[in-house]
Amino acid sequence: MCREGIILSNIIASQEIHERYGGVVPELASRAHIQHIVPVVDAALKAAGCTIEDINAVAFTRSPGLIGSLLVGSQFAKSLALSLDIPLIAVHHMQAHVLANLIDDPKPSFPFLCLTISGGHTQIVLCRSPLNMEVIGETIDDAAGEAFDKTAKLLGLPYPGGPLIDQRAAHGNPARFSFPEPQIPGLNFSFSGLKTSILYFLQEQKARDPEFIEKNLADICASVQERIVTILLRKLKKAAQQTGIKNICIAGGVSANRGLRRSFEVLGSREQWNVFIPRFEYCTDNAAMIAIAGYYKFLAGDFAPLTVSASARAEW
Ligand code: KG4
Numbered sequence: 001m002c003r004e005g006i007i008l009s010n011i012i013a014s015q016e017i018h019e020r021y022g023g024v025v026p027e028l029a030s031r032a033h034i035q036h037i038v039p040v041v042d043a044a045l046k047a048a049g050c051t052i053e054d055i056n057a058v059a060f061t062r063s064p065g066l067i068g069s070l071l072v073g074s075q076f077a078k079s080l081a082l083s084l085d086i087p088l089i090a091v092h093h094m095q096a097h098v099l100a101n102l103i104d105d106p107k108p109s110f111p112f113l114c115l116t117i118s119g120g121h122t123q124i125v126l127c128r129s130p131l132n133m134e135v136i137g138e139t140i141d142d143a144a145g146e147a148f149d150k151t152a153k154l155l156g157l158p159y160p161g162g163p164l165i166d167q168r169a170a171h172g173n174p175a176r177f178s179f180p181e182p183q184i185p186g187l188n189f190s191f192s193g194l195k196t197s198i199l200y201f202l203q204e205q206k207a208r209d210p211e212f213i214e215k216n217l218a219d220i221c222a223s224v225q226e227r228i229v230t231i232l233l234r235k236l237k238k239a240a241q242q243t244g245i246k247n248i249c250i251a252g253g254v255s256a257n258r259g260l261r262r263s264f265e266v267l268g269s270r271e272q273w274n275v276f277i278p279r280f281e282y283c284t285d286n287a288a289m290i291a292i293a294g295y296y297k298f299l300a301g302d303f304a305p306l307t308v309s310a311s312a313r314a315e316w
């Protein structure tokens with residue numbers, strides 16, 4: 001729930017089901033959405049001290065994502081809009097991640113750059129105004145979150161492994177093992193070569209010592225994290241140099257990573273950037289970022305018809 005750009009409540013139903021299956025099973029995710037949606041909306045109203053009649057617009061995630069889950073949210077939002085006779089607002093998931101930086105003060109002024117890093121996307125976004133954004137760099141294969149999650153899987157850690165690598169890395173030596181940095185032109189990223197090199201490295205080491213992973217887990221996590229962070233920040237620095245923009249943000253699930261947050265701040269002070277990092281709970285997927293995106297669309301009168309449909313694809 002959001003009132004005039006202020007977040008009143010941010011209720012999230014976590015889906016432990018994915019951990020049991022080592023990844024997201026789309027059908028199970030949509031069924032869990034159906035079970036959770038009414039209690040979550042109810043809890044959000046209560047936490048905000050509001051009733052359903054207080055709502056004067058409803059925002060939902062239209063794209064991109066798993067179509068089953070998007071359909072549950074979009075149908076629910078449409079029903080609410082229709083029954084309360086209020087505007088319906090369609091939000092783009094990746095744009096909402098960027099706008100999470102506009103929730104708390106101090107807010108970045110425009111234009112700003114945002115490194116948006118999630119489980120499915122890795123983008124450098126040039127944001128000229130809340131509703132005017134352009135992707136100026138993105139991954140050509142895996143996303144940064146996938147690099148974390150796939151590495152975690154190779155290390156025998158449960159899904160999603162990003163936060164677990166972050167925890168282990170805090171006790172490890174990032175300089176212990178060295179992984180290659182891909183040479184990708186321009187502002188694009190690649191993480192698939194890193195994944196392959198980690199796979200071969202672990203196979204080789206385990207052939208020598210079957211307990212290699214257990215004995216060196218913290219150092220492996222710290223070294224992999226260090227490489228992912230340097231890949232991300234090198235391109236962000238290049239984007240800042242090319243555009244001359246000094247207001248720089250990060251967003252998305254991977255921006256919760258403590259190693260990245262620290263290195264980003266260090267780089268920012270060296271480059272004399274104004275850096276912005278959302279609070280932890282606004283980095284990984286959350287309701288507040290959809291609400292804040294909805295708020296800016298509301299101000300612009302950017303409403304969706306009831307015929308709007310959810311879309312799995314990422315077009316803006
Ligand atoms: O934005 P998000 O919550 O969902 C998507 O839109 O995909 O991002 C999820 C991704 C997962 O890959 C997860 O492992 C990663 O963010 N992640 C992290 C951390 N917290 C979440 N990766 C590294 N360190 C973290 N602390």
Ligand code: ZN
Pocket residue numbers: 093097118119252253284285
């Ligand atoms: Zn996300």
